[in-house]
Amino acid sequence: MSIKKALTIAGSDSGGGAGIQADLKTFQELGVFGTTALTAVTAQNTLGVQDVFPLTPQMVKSQMESVGDDIGVQALKTGMLFNAEIISAVSETISRYKWEKVVVDPVMIAKGGASLLQQEAVSALKSKLLPLAMVVTPNIPEAEVLTGMRIKTEEEKREAARNLFELGVSNVVIKGGHDENTSESIDLLYDGLVFITFRSERIRTKNTHGTGCTFSAAITAELAKGVAVPDAVSTAKSYIQAAIEDQLTIGSGHGPTNHWAYKRKFMNV
Ligand SMILES: Nc1ncnc2c1ncn2[C@@H]1O[C@H](COP(=O)(O)OP(=O)(O)OP(=O)(O)O)[C@@H](O)[C@H]1O
Numbered sequence: 438m439s440i441k442k443a444l445t446i447a448g449s450d451s452g453g454g455a456g457i458q459a460d461l462k463t464f465q466e467l468g469v470f471g472t473t474a475l476t477a478v479t480a481q482n483t484l485g486v487q488d489v490f491p492l493t494p495q496m497v498k499s500q501m502e503s504v505g506d507d508i509g510v511q512a513l514k515t516g517m518l519f520n521a522e523i524i525s526a527v528s529e530t531i532s533r534y535k536w537e538k539v540v541v542d543p544v545m546i547a548k549g550g551a552s553l554l555q556q557e558a559v560s561a562l563k564s565k566l567l568p569l570a571m572v573v574t575p576n577i578p579e580a581e582v583l584t585g586m587r588i589k590t591e592e593e594k595r596e597a598a599r600n601l602f603e604l605g606v607s608n609v610v611i612k613g614g615h616d617e618n619t620s621e622s623i624d625l626l627y628d629g630l631v632f633i634t635f636r637s638e639r640i641r642t643k644n645t646h647g648t649g650c651t652f653s654a655a656i657t658a659e660l661a662k663g664v665a666v667p668d669a670v671s672t673a674k675s676y677i678q679a680a681i682e683d684q685l686t687i688g689s690g691h692g693p694t695n696h697w698a699y700k701r702k703f704m705n706v
Pocket residue numbers: 455546547548575576577612613614615622623624637638639640641642645646647648649650651652674677678681
C-alpha cells in the first residue's frame with residue numbers, strides 16, 4: 438500500500454494534547470504516515486508547562502535529514518521552534534530539500550502563559566521561515582506580534598493577513614479561536630487575491646489544549662494528499678470542530694481534544 442508522508446517539526450507535550458503528539462494523532466486519523474523532528478521536550482499537562490528543554494539546532498537538522506534522505510515527505514509543518522538558532526537550522530534544511538508544502542504554525546505562548554518561542558526569535562521567524570511557507574496559521578495574538586498591529590475588527594484581521602502575505606507567505610489563515618465574544622469561531626484565509634471565511638459554532642469549553650497544533654497538522658495532512666489549500670483548510674476546520682465538540686475528560690485544567698471524533702462524526706467509524 439502506498440501512503441503519503443508528512444513531517445512535523447515541533448516540541449513534545451508530555452500531556453499528549455499538543456505538539457508532536459497532537460500532530461501524529463491527526464496525521465494518523467487523516468490517513469497520512471507521520472514522521473517527526475523534535476525541537477524541544479516540554480514537561481506539560483492540562484494545567485500548564487512545568488519545564489522546557491530545547492534540543493540543539495544540529496539535532497533538529499539531523500532528524501530532518503534522516504527523514505529527508507530516506508523516507509521523503511509530501512508536506513511538513515512547524516510548531517514550537519523555541520529559539521532563533523533552531524529557526525535558522527529548520528529554514529536552511531527546508532530550502533536544501535526544496536520542500537514546498539510547508540505549513541508554519543507560529544507557536545509562541547502556551548495556554549497557561551509559558552513562552553514556547555523566545556522573543557528575540559520573532560524576527561528570524563519573519564525573515565527566514567515565513568518566506569518559505571505555503572500556509573501560516575497564527576491565532577490573533579500571534580498575528581498581532583508578527584504584524585505589530587492590534588487586531589479587533591474584521592477589517593484589521595484582513596489588514597493583518599495582507600501584511601503577512603507581504604512577508605512572502607502564499608496563504609495566510611488567521612484563526613478566530615481567541616475571539617471569545619463571538620458565537621462563532623471564524624477563521625480567515627487569504628491567498629493574496631481573495632478572502633475566504635470558515636465559520637463554526639463556538640463551543641463553550643475549557644478543553645481546547647492543542648487546537649492550533651491539530652488544526653495546522655490537519656492542513657498539512659491534506660496538503661500531503663494533494664488537496665488544494667482552501668479544501669485542506671476546510672477539512673481541518675471540520676476536524677477541529679469535531680475534536681472539540683466530542684469532549685474527553687482528561688486532567689483538571691485545559692484538557693485535550695478528541696482525535697477519534699472526526700471519523701466518528703463523518704465516516705461512522
Ligand atoms: N471554542 C471553540 N469552538 C470552536 N472552534 C474553536 C474553539 N476554539 C478554537 N477553535 C478553532 O480551533 C482552531 C485553532 O484556533 P485557536 O485560535 O484556538 O488556535 P491556537 O490558539 O493556536 O490554539 P492552541 O491552544 O493550540 O495554542 C481554529 O480553527 C479555531 O476556529
